[in-house]
Amino acid sequence: MYPSNSRQNGIRDLSRSPNGLPVFTSSIHEKKLRHAKASSWTVSIFFPIPGFRNRHFHLILPNLSLLHQVTLSHFSRRRSTLVLLFACVSTAFIIFAIAQRFRTEEKQWSAPLFPGEPPTLVFGREDLQKIWQWEIQSGHYPSRRNIPKPIGLTVPPLNPALPPRKVAKIPSRFRPPGAAIGETMGHGPKRVYLDVQARPPNVAYPPRPVPGSVADLDIVMDLCEFPSKYVRDCLEVLRIGGGLDNGARLRRGNVDDWRYIYLEDGQVNKAVDRPPSPAAFDPIIRPSASLDPNAGLLKKPRTEWELPLQLPLPLEHHPYHTLPSTCDPENPRLFHMFWTGPFTDKPYLALLSYLFTQNLKLHDHEDDPDAVACRPQFWLWINPGPAAAVPNPNALHDMFEQLKSNPWASPFLHPRFKDVIKFKMWNTTEQLDGIPEIKSEWRVLKDALFNSGGHIISVPHEDGTSSASVTASVSSGGVTAKTNDDEMINRLGSKSADSYDRLSVILSDMARFVLCHRFGGVYLDADTIFLRDWEELWGWKGAFAYRWSRLEKYNTAVLRMNKGSALGSFLFRTALKNGLDFHPMTVSKYTKDAYLEGLLLRLPDALFDSAWLNTEYYQRDRPPQPYFTEFGDFFDTPLQNSAAPQALGFEGFFRGAYSYHFHNFWWKPFDPTRNFPDLGPRFIDGERLARFNNETVSNATLTVEELPEKVTEDKRDLDWATVLKRTFEAYVRGESPNMYGEWLQW
Structure with a gap:
């Protein structure tokens, strides 16, 4: 039984009092x-x-x-x-x-659904369309992957970096009005995929990549992308497709599906038949005033949309065989690296690996015409003092004097390397003033330049007040360290895990984007070792970084960007409105919020960081060779695996990958027994200085020639780091060829 003032549904009848009599207010x-x-x-x-x-x-x-x-x-x-x-x-x-x-x-909400990750977007849809259009027309999108539908293009953009293909198209009269287009329309030269193999009798070493060849990174993504593919299998594809399995090909079946390197054959087609459309001459969508042109985009809170983006005319895509010279002026082959503090064995080995792997024509005599062909250059940018130190006007002169007296750096000042290795001094003010997109506004944020993932490190001013000021960014010249009580402020490099130079790492996060946007090319962290020729990666004219292990984020330890690109303009304007934060996780947010991830391709880390997934407990059921469970295994190879480095050598170290990233360990020597540059009589002065400055060397009164060189005094099981260092040094000494069988000619 329900009470008298209740309905059958159990809810109290508000029209009756507890005694059952009707009660109404009116x-x-x-x-x-x-x-x-x-x-x-x-x-x-x-x-x-x-x-x-x-x-x-x-x-x-x-x-x-x-x-x-x-x-x-x-x-x-x-x-x-x-x-x-x-x-x-x-x-x-x-x-x-x-x-x-x-x-x-x-009426946007003041806070997003996830307060920890607020939107970063400051560009409207029309500007995002302009960016896609500019990059595609400039030949920077040689991919068949679709443009994200939220970008909203209704006419397929013409793509000079893609060959045409016949596909069934839906007539415009059967398409709904305003339907978004995802694909681009190729009108470039056709592609000829290469069977790269060492041919008899020259099978002892792999052949150099064909000049002008291009890596089809669409194929690489399909065959290597985590989590569906294993790093081990990806490296095999990269080896076979790149001809690195010289004379030892064990696969007997047809491997055409693994061919990922091609040459462009023919010209860019100027006359292209495309579906008629009233927007054919202007593919940018401009909705009527009654509609919100930015519907669906999440703008950064409390920030106005950026003014319309001003871009230069798109570049003209030129296939390699049509260039008037062997170098493409719009696509310079520059490797950038950033270093703070005294030169050590870490940039030393990076430079040695560069000489050992890249096509620098050092096997040809200087007077040979082939020796002046287009060669990559390595620009090593040095910040001579602590990242937050005060500049001094004599820094450039002092920098070269220090390089000359440094045994690890002085060999690379030899005239034989003058055209392929260049030392340059980093200056924050000069570099930021060289970015047109931010040069007139970045000083507003000078007190917050050390911004990493939204965390700003405070640096004291000259007057002792605490702020996030960067005193190195307010005048020109080099830097001079000043002593104070804050150890982190005065750090010159990372000497141990407990004294990590955090400020220099944050500065390098920004420096890589500055250098690539100003000069073009590829930036690499200083804890990187080259493992093969990058010819076909230069051929791919799009921008790329690589994946942060298991996460769908960028790791910018390798970063390729084009000089003065629309993508670069977007990144710098967006970063300016987000505190000039260039941490890779934050950059991942910039591109994701703007639907521009396709323009900064996120390559599988198998290409540049093959051990990373294993160190995070992934794919350990089928690991690659070598098998590292932590990055320290590179320097201290576990005893049960310690036979591999000497038995397999350089050829057994992640064969197929383009480079290896050993993730810091700046304080660990590559070769503890011979912790000095071992480059032979030509560089004996530097070796002598390093050996006598090395605290581990006994008999300091002896000359280098008198020091004992008994094999019994060497470490019994050589680690991977030691084997690679000694392999590269043997090439410079003239005792062995490089990985392509070429001997260094002095």
Whole structure:
């Protein structure tokens, strides 16, 4: 039995008092209540409206009591409560989603659904379309991957870096108005995929890549992308497709599907048949004024949209065989590296690996015409003092004097390397003033330049007040360290895991984007070792970085960008409005929020960081060779695997990858037994200085020639780091050829 003032649905009848007599505030109230639609699943509630006598607000709510009773009849009391709670949460989420979908630009929520990751977008849809169009027309998108639909292009962009292909197209009259287009229309030269192999009798070493060849990174992504593919299998594809399995090809089947290197054959087709459209001459969507042109885009809170982006005319894509010379002036082959503090064995080995692998024509005599062919250059940017130190006007002169007296650096000042290795001094003010997009505004953020993932490191001013000021960025010249009590401020490189030079790392996060946008080329972290020729990566004219292990984020330890590109303009303007934060995780957010991830391709880390997944407990069921469970294994190879380095040598070290990233360990020597540059008589002065400065060397009164060289004094099991260092040094000494069988000619 229900009480007299209750309905059959269990809800108290508000029209009756506890004694059962009718109770109404007015006749209007009684009429509304009696004529309200009776529903067992809803409840009507009336609220008086202040200032309006005899008027009420009618609110219809779900009948939670009935829902609770129904669930009690099917579930236990505990489960019934959970079902009721789930229904309430679902209702609130649906209301919130509807509000988000139909909100106007002026009524954006002050905070996003996930407060930890607010939107970073400052460009509207029309500018994002301009960026895609500019990069595609400039030949920087040689990919068949679709453009994201939120970009909203309605006409397929012409793509000079793709060959044409016949595909079934839906006539425009059958397409819904304003339908987004995802693909581009290729009108470039056709592609001839190469079977790269060592040919008899020259099978001892792999052949150099064909000049002008291009890596089809679409194929690489399909065959290597995590999590569906293993790093081990990817490296085999890279080896076979690149001809690195010289004379030892064990696969007997057809491997045409693994050919990822091609040459462009023919010209860019100037006359292209495309579907007629009134927007054929202007593929940018401009919706009518009644529609929000930026609907669906999440703008950075409390920030206005950027002014219309001003871009130069798109570049003209020239296939390699049509260039008037062997070098493409719009696609310079520059490797950049950033270094702070005294030169050590870490940049030393990076430079040695560069000489050992890249096509620098050092096997040809200087007077040979082939020796002046287009060669990559390595620009090593040095910040001579601490990242937050005060500049001095003599820094450039002092830098070269220090390089000359440094045994690890002085060999690379030899005239034989003058055209392929260049030392340059980093100056923050000069570099930031060289970026047109931010040169007139970046000083507003000079007190927050050390920004890493939104965390700003405070640096004291000259007057002792604490702020995030960077004193190295307010005058020209080099840097001079000043002593104070803050050890981190004065660090010159990372000497141990406990004294990590955090400021220099943050500065390098920004430096890599500055250098690539100003000069073009590829930036690499100083803890990188080259493992093969990068010819076909230069051929791919798009921008790229690589994946942060298992995460769908960027690691910019390798970063390729084009000089003065639309993508670069976007990144710098976006970073300026987000505190000049260039941490790779933040950059990942910039491109994701703007649907530009396709323009900065996120390559599998198998190409540049083959051990990373294993060190994070992934793919250990089928690891690559060598098998590292932590990055320290490179320097201290575990005993059970310590036969591999000497038995397999350089050829057994992640064969197929383009480079290896050993992730810091700046304080660990590559070769503890011979911790000095071992480059032979030509560089004996530097070796002598390093050996006598090395605390581990005994008999300091002896000359280098008199020092004992007994094999029994060497480490019995050589580590991978030692084997690679000694392999590269043997090439410079003239005792062995490089990885392509070429001997260094002095």
